[in-house]
Ligand code: ADP
Ligand code: ASP
């Protein structure tokens with residue numbers, strides 16, 4: 001019987017929430033506790049994507065066999081706890097055979113498209129297994145291939161969704177399914193116009209959940225992970241970090257953009273567009289509560305959180321003598337645009353530009369930013385200096401560039417730290433500074449102590 005669900009909730013479970021049979025069972029209980037959850041979006045089981053990324057780098061046959069056996073063990077351990085095992089084992093074996101074939105191809109010739117095809121198997125496997133876990137609870141459940149609806153650009157490893165095409169496909173192909181059964185699909189993966197599999201960058205399942213929430217006009221998107229909400233900084237780094245009860249889209253989005261791994265950087269964009277609240281909670285301790293991300297919050301504090309984005313590169317470009325300063329800026333940005341380099345933090349003087357390149361998010365794990373052709377063209381245009389191994393630490397808050405005393409408070413806490421570049425004044429919600437990567441943790445601890453404890 002077809003029913004309509006006006007308050008559909010999308011629930012996304014990350015890697016640790018589907019790591020093994022017990023984690024999957026806990027996640028299934030969360031899904032079944034809320035009848036409005038009609039769509040479940042899953043990550044690969046913890047550790048699986050990392051192994052697939054390694055395989056896509058091209059390993060020799062012995063290393064490949066080792067990795068594939070590790071993958072098989074993770075999947076078989078889950079299957080061994082199911083009542084009906086034969087059919088699902090065959091499906092998983094088929095996917096493991098695909099992985100093996102693609103990994104062999106990657107050894108002969110790597111490519112970003114091949115890497116995405118390979119890496120997508122993590123989510124394909126976890127979603128098939130989760131369907132079985134739900135069916136064993138007598139729930140009518142349907143497996144759905146997210147690539148049928150998530151249309152993306154062909155930027156393999158960090159594809160961008162094509163919103164119109166995705167919305168149209170969701171309406172036609174996915175919504176009717178959610179009216180018939182509880183639907184389980186994959187995060188992270190999509191398909192470009194020619195039908196090849198793409199991925200949305202590491203951690204991309206959060207983004208899938210909010211994209212699908214947007215297209216379905218969901219009442220809420222729930223992100224179930226291994227922490228009971230969004231904290232004032234990564235609680236793994238600072239044990240005294242405190243949970244934030246409610247946070248605005250803009251603050252949380254700034255946190256995600258500047259490295260708070262709990263949400264993929266783009267997760268909140270679709271939610272903001274449709275004003276869909278996003279809840280973040282722990283699948284292991286669901287009753288511990290969590291964080292609600294929504295449009296407005298009462299009394300937003302000046303200082304909200306600290307985030308770190310690692311794997312940052314500082315590129316300094318110096319104008320040659322005799323070059324016009326304003327042409328220099330214009331030509332440099334045109335050149336970067338031709339090479340598809342997105343720059344999100346920058347400072348300039350009359351004759352130099354310093355910009356931060358972020359290599360942290362692409363699935364294939366390697367920087368495609370500093371290509372030889374980019375460096376060659378830049379060097380013929382100006383003098384280039386590159387410094388790698390940096391981290392961008394950001395303080396997130398409200399009216400930071402208007403309030404008095406912010407810089408004094410922040411930099412007094414950083415006296416002993418070698419700050420390479422400061423970004424302040426453009427965003428009302430963040431103040432960032434670049435440091436050598438090995439100084440970043442210390443800087444966050446010192447600032448957290450000063451501003452939040
Ligand atoms: P999942 O696999 O569920 O997507 P992730 O590992 O991607 O989980 O994200 C959860 C992790 O994000 C936490 O374990 C925590 O270490 C990290 N994290 C970083 N910054 C924050 C923060 N401000 N609040 C909460 N968690 C954070
Ligand atoms: N499995 C992918 C990753 O590990 C996507 C995700 O977990 O969100 O990056």
Ligand code: MG
Nearest residue numbers: 014203261262
């Ligand atoms: Mg994640």
